Amino acid sequence: MAISVQMPALGESVTEGTVTRWLKQEGDTVEQDEPLLEVSTDKVDTEIPSPAAGVLKKIVAQEDDTVEVGGELAVI
Known part of the structure; x- marks a missing residue:
């Protein structure tokens, strides 16, 4: 079963985040x-x-990449 990894809300006024480094690989x-x-x-x-x-x-x-809160980051 595929599970989507999504950008979480990281604060009240935060609407997006930038991926700085992947710690795991496909x-x-x-x-x-x-x-x-x-x-x-x-x-x-x-x-x-x-x-x-x-x-x-x-x-x-x-x-x-810049991703909005709720945007997909990866699939497990």
Whole structure:
């Protein structure tokens, strides 16, 4: 079953974030809550954890891409 990894809301006024670095690559096995990538906003830099255990099937947002809150980052 494919699970979408989405950009979370990182603050009340934050509407988007920029992917700064992927910590995992396509094909990697990931555990739930394991950090997948780093994102940067105008207020905070943070890691986005995996919502589920599985295999990282597809990276949708590449490094330096800006993604709106709720936008798809990857598929597990």
